[in-house]
Amino acid sequence: MKLALYIRVFKTSHLPILEELCSIVKQKNISICIFHTVFEEMKAHCDLNDDVTTFKDHKTLPKDVDFLLSIGGDGTLLDTVQIVRDKGIPVAGINAGRLGFLADIDKQEIKELIFSLENNTFSLERRTLIHIDTNKPVFKEVSYGLNEFTIHKTDSSSMITILVYLNGEYLNSYWADGLIIATPTGSTAYSLSCGGPIVFPTTKSFVLTPVAPHNLNARPMVIPDDTVLSFEVISRSESYLCTLDSRSKAVDKTYQIAVRKEDFTFNLIRMPESHYLKTLRQKIKWGDDLRN
Numbered sequence: 001m002k003l004a005l006y007i008r009v010f011k012t013s014h015l016p017i018l019e020e021l022c023s024i025v026k027q028k029n030i031s032i033c034i035f036h037t038v039f040e041e042m043k044a045h046c047d048l049n050d051d052v053t054t055f056k057d058h059k060t061l062p063k064d065v066d067f068l069l070s071i072g073g074d075g076t077l078l079d080t081v082q083i084v085r086d087k088g089i090p091v092a093g094i095n096a097g098r099l100g101f102l103a104d105i106d107k108q109e110i111k112e113l114i115f116s117l118e119n120n121t122f123s124l125e126r127r128t129l130i131h132i133d134t135n136k137p138v139f140k141e142v143s144y145g146l147n148e149f150t151i152h153k154t155d156s157s158s159m160i161t162i163l164v165y166l167n168g169e170y171l172n173s174y175w176a177d178g179l180i181i182a183t184p185t186g187s188t189a190y191s192l193s194c195g196g197p198i199v200f201p202t203t204k205s206f207v208l209t210p211v212a213p214h215n216l217n218a219r220p221m222v223i224p225d226d227t228v229l230s231f232e233v234i235s236r237s238e239s240y241l242c243t244l245d246s247r248s249k250a251v252d253k254t255y256q257i258a259v260r261k262e263d264f265t266f267n268l269i270r271m272p273e274s275h276y277l278k279t280l281r282q283k284i285k286w287g288d289d290l291r292n
Contacts, residue, residue, distance in 0.1 A: 001118060002031040004061060004068040006083060008076045010038040014096055015045055017071060017107045022046040024114050033062055058085050065089055067117055067269065073097020078245050081129070081266055082142045090124055092117070092269040101188060101283050102146075105271055116271060123270045125201055128183045128225060129262035130244075138242055138249050144262045145245035147186030151257075152178030152211065154250065157237035159214055165230045166223065174218055178211035178241075181229060181259050185266075188284065196220040198286075201276060206261075229259040 003025070007014060022042070025032050026049055034042060036054040055061045061068075061083060068084060068091045070077045077093040084091060092113060093103025105113055116122040131144045153160045162179045164171045182191035187199040187207050196209035197220055206227065209220040223229075233240055239250040242257065251257075280286040 002033070002062065002064055002066050003117075004033045004035075004055065004065045004089070005038075005071070006035045006068060006076070006080055007038045007071045008079055009072075010041040011096075014071060017094065017096060017110060018042055018046050020110045021069075021114075022048055024111060025049065028114070028118075030114070033065060058083050058087075061087070061089075063087075067092060069094060069113075070103060071096050072103065073100060074102045075246060077103045078146055081144070081146050081245070084266070085142070086264045088264070088267060090122075090267040090269045092122075099283055101279065102185070102268065104274060104279055104283070105269075109271065113271065117269075121272050123272065123274075125268045125270055126265040127185045127201060127268050128204070129264065129266055130181065130183050130186075130206070131260050131262040132242075132244060133258040133260065135256040136254070138251060138255070138257075139244050139247055143244070145186075145247075146183065146266050147189045147245050148180050148182040148191060148243075149259055150178055150180045150190065150211075150241075150243040151231060151233060152241040152243060153235065154237055154239060154241055157235060157240075159212075160237075160240055161234040163232040163234070164208070165232075166227050168228075168230070172218070173215075174210045174213055175215050176210040176213040176218070179231075180207070180209040180211060182207040182209060183225075188280075191220070192284075194220075197222065198280070206259075225261045227260075231257050231259075 033053045036056045039054045068089050070080050071094045080091050094105045095103045129144045162174045180191045184199040184201045184203045191209040194209050196207050204225045205222050206225050210218045239252045
């Protein structure tokens with residue numbers, strides 16, 4: 001078995017996790033490849049095997065990697081979408097951050113995680129990705145995301161009008177600060193904070209959620225994920241923002257944008273006892289009586 005390890009920024013709080021991981025890897029003679037920016041820190045603090053290698057990006061990630069471990073929060077796990085790309089490498093998110101909705105494997109479960117990977121007792125969730133087509137480059141070759149694509153006004157501008165078309169047919173005009181097109185995974189992220197519904201990860205759908213709509217009868221809408229969405233944006237400013245997960249870029253009216261489902265999926269590892277409903281209850285206190 002060969003593992004890849006990704007950490008966005010090394011923190012001393014990661015050391016207990018890394019020390020345990022390195023101990024298990026060495027004991028079981030598991031091959032590991034470490035993200036280059038944290039390799040030196042790990043080398044100074046952990047007992048590494050002699051055959052440890054490093055990688056910098058998707059091009060240098062070895063083709064024979066079986067699993068990628070992400071240590072951090074949900075933002076760190078989102079970074080791995082750009083690393084694994086269309087290789088189909090399953091990703092396990094070890095929570096060393098705060099919420100840990102996607103990266104929901106507890107840092108105390110390292111031993112159980114490795115055992116599960118070795119014995120194939122984990123579950124694999126194939127998460128839908130959202131893809132952006134444009135007439136001019138916006139997000140270069142990584143034109144897809146796991147959570148959502150958003151059209152948003154710039155900070156200092158007034159509201160914008162977003163005309164939305166589904167498979168070429170006019171749907172609606174949103175007078176708002178912006179519009180979120182979320183995947184089922186992203187339904188519990190930005191979309192949820194703007195009043196969007198919670199959608200099961202396996203649901204074949206997208207969620208359209210307006211951001212601070214001025215037409216108050218505009219409500220979030222669930223549509224099939226085989227739909228192609230296109231947009232016209234009317235703004236008093238020369239530009240507006242397009243965001244894809246944690247990336248953003250200002251574009252102007254000459255850009256033509258369409259959104260569809262990506263041809264490949266993001267493969268997320270879940271521990272045997274991990275269930276989506278349990279995650280909802282634990283992470284966002286869903287159903288809890290908070291009146292006290």
